[in-house]
Amino acid sequence: MIEAQIEHARLLMRQERFDKAAESLESALAHQPNNPLAHALLAACLGQDEKFDQATAHINQALQLAPDSAFIHYIHANLLYERNRPEEGLAAAQRAIEIEPGAPTYYASLARGFVMLQRWSDVQEMAEIGLMLDAEDVECLNLRALAQRQQGQTSDANASLRAAMQRDPDNAYSHANLGWSLLQEGKREEAIQHFGEALRLEPELEMARIGLIEGLKSRNTLYAWLLKYFLWMNRLSGRTQWMIMIGGYVGYRVIWNLSENNPAWARYANPLLALYVAFAIMTWIASPLLDLMLRLNRFGRLALSKEQIRTSNMIGVCLLGVLTGLALYPIGAMKLEASVAWLPSLLIAGSCGILLPTLSRIYSCSEGWPRNATIAMASVLGIGSFICITATIIALNLPYDAMVVTFNAITRPFYLLCVGGLLSQFAVNYLGTVRVRR
Amino acid sequence: MSNDAVAALRAALEVSPHNIPLRLHLAQTLAELGRTAEVEAELKEALTYEPQNAEIKLALARLFVRTAKSSQALVILEEIAQRGEASAEARVVLARLLLAEGEVRSAVAHYKEAIETDPDVEDAELSAQLGVGAAWQDSDVSEGRLREMADAAPEPVDVDAPERPKIKFADVGGMSAVKEDIRMKAIYPLEQAEMFAAYGKKVGGGILMYGPPGCGKTYLARATAGEINASFLSIGINDVLDMWIGQSERNLHAIFEQARGNAPCVLFFDEVDALGARRSDMVSGAARQIINQFLAELDGVDSNNEGVVILAATNAPWHLDPAFRRPGRFDRLIFVPPPDAPARADVLQVQLRDKPQKGIDAAKIAKSTDGFSGADLKAVVDLAVEAKLTEAMRTGVPLPLTTDDLQAAAKRVNPSTKEWFATAKNYAIFSNQGGVYDDILKYMKL
Structure with missing residues (x-):
């Protein structure tokens, strides 16, 4: 039953229903108070709801119960990013990689820490390592594209993203990312189309919503120039x-x-x-x-x-x-x-x-x-x-x-x-x- | 066997304390007399002479099983099994204990080994539960799954016997449009089957009710059963989770069969988004398998769903696998909005029943609680009662509830539907293919 509850919680987390996932995990913990995975996932859910004190308590408990779980260090890193502590998050992600060096997800986590620090070449490097481990990892593809875009290589970024989309056409994040890249190139209408698609797939994706609005606004020529300057x-x-x-x-x-x-x-x-x-x-x-x-x-x-x-x-x-x-x-x-x-x-x-x-x-x-x-x-x-x-x-x-x-x-x-x-x-x-x- | 025999055995053991068979015999005699404490003492004594004797340990384990100390028994048996000293009998006991713990796979392994070494130890009941043995060799159902299903409960899944709700549509305040939808889709096809046949209208498919939590979806489903005097079978999230561990499509099949057997029957799936989540969101294969089974059951491929009204409720229709919305399945999506003002007044009146009150104007409170769900209104009444109670304990004078008390409480409750609409709005704006969520936009006046 515990496994089923945890699995249900993970399903809810994928659906971004973190409060319900937390409920499910809490009831799992009531039966098995020392389940490290349940503590870690609960920490992730609480972090998403910005209950950082409780989240920290749970992740610490999880780390104590299973200090050698790469996945738990990875969740710890995410929580630290959520709390705007990229340096500490990077250390946690590195720990996850030390334990399990073969998982692209952990390199993506490291890359996301570098995104927060705006260290774009590091972002790119980490994403490349992740892609060497799994050439189809959509998260790494997206991070590489972001890094390329921020370094002005929009055409490379576009190629990356189109490749990502071929693998997973229903990934809203890829569409939104491509939208931003196109916006930077001034291909407004195409960008709007991709933002729209991203929102259709994932209506709560904020970066797509903002992108769509910027796209619509840049139909005004003067604003199009200003947007270029902003970007x-x-x-x-x-x-x-x-x-x-x-x-x-x-x-x-x-x-x-x-x-x-x-x-x-x-x-x-x-x-x-x-x-x-x-x-x-x-x-x-x-x-x-x-x-x-x-x-x-x-x-x-x-x-x-x-x-x-x-x-x-x-x-x-x-x-x-x-x-x-x-x-x-x-x-x-x-x-x-x-x-x-x-x-x-x-x-x-x-x-x-x-x-x-x-x-x-x-x-x-x-x-x-x-x-x-x-x-x-x-x-x-x-x-x-x-x-x-x-x-x-x-x-x-x-x-x-x-x-x-x-x-x-x-x-x-x-x-x-x-x-x-x-x-x-x-x-x-x-x-x-x-x-x-x- | 009598106490005399015990005395004689004890006397013999005085002479040769190292005689293990003798001591085991004494232990068995004591066990037959029900003197369990002494049995344990004798066996432990025996172990001091031969700490590794598997026979003594098996006897001790059996004693623990009898005295309901199964975890201690499990420890002992697993230890001797690990050292490869477990007899066939010991393994059977171990298998039974493991099955009770839910560790079906290890139970199967031990039981198989036991009957391989000594076919005489086979136990018909255990064989059936584990799906092991001669009778099961030819089964085309994969062993593991069958065994998992047999896990613990002989009944496939613990569904309560169907109830026959007394409430009818008239008991549900407001929601006339929703009720009419359900009538058209589910009730008339049952009541006036000929008419539908004459127009060539296909009967079948289910209704998916969606909307913010706590707004009466379950109540409405129950009332549907009451309305047509049908039995009502409700499948909640816990039944689903049971299926996940059981990895059993059979459980789901059994549920549908039960509904078919009880026709006319309303089969209601609460929080159906757990059972029918997008397959891409599913982490485990087991849950995905169940989706396929669910779809097949809805389609009534192998059996006829006639007389079964399939209703489902969810707060998050957008997380449902698109396959569920195809024609013949949940092809009708019905939005169940928060209660309107008259319905809210009804809910308040029901909640206030049997509570001390003075001249409460339910309509007035209803007017100021726009967007409150039934559950929120219950919270309002609870809060007001609590406040009154605190006051009464302080002053010693119990006062009745008034309109003002409830108004004050209503200010402290945040309508829980607000958050739901914030999410729903995004889906209705950006992901409204075919206008499925038009009702949300209409309700929000967007």
């Missing part, structure tokens, strides 16, 4: 990404200073600067903005996640604020001198605009302190913006002298707010890369 950035190491971002900003400041000092240069510099600013803004808002547009279409609306819908709502409101601010220019022009007529518009539009970076990235920061920090930052900026906007509206309704005084008073805090907004961009970029150990 290109994604392939770079963390440090290079930072150098590009900071380099871009420093370059912008240098050119700006030069054109300030040499009016003759301004003719060439200004369009360049405007382009840079437009690009920077687009990297923040393009994605949620297109999510907003996707919601006009029934399928898009259904495919978006709750988080994406929430983000697109927030961005929508902010942009509406920016547009309203700009639309208020005639009022400023009517009430103020020509040289400062743009001030009310700028205050309102700017106050809304500086919220865009933080709001657009709340849900890309991982749960826990990074997301909380982003939300806190957004709240502080939001309060500042709210005060600025309210003060601007009040000021516009005051007599002329009082109005001028009020505007003067607002300008300085507003400048501070802008600096905060600028810094928040870098902070959010950093927070988005943080992985919380669990």
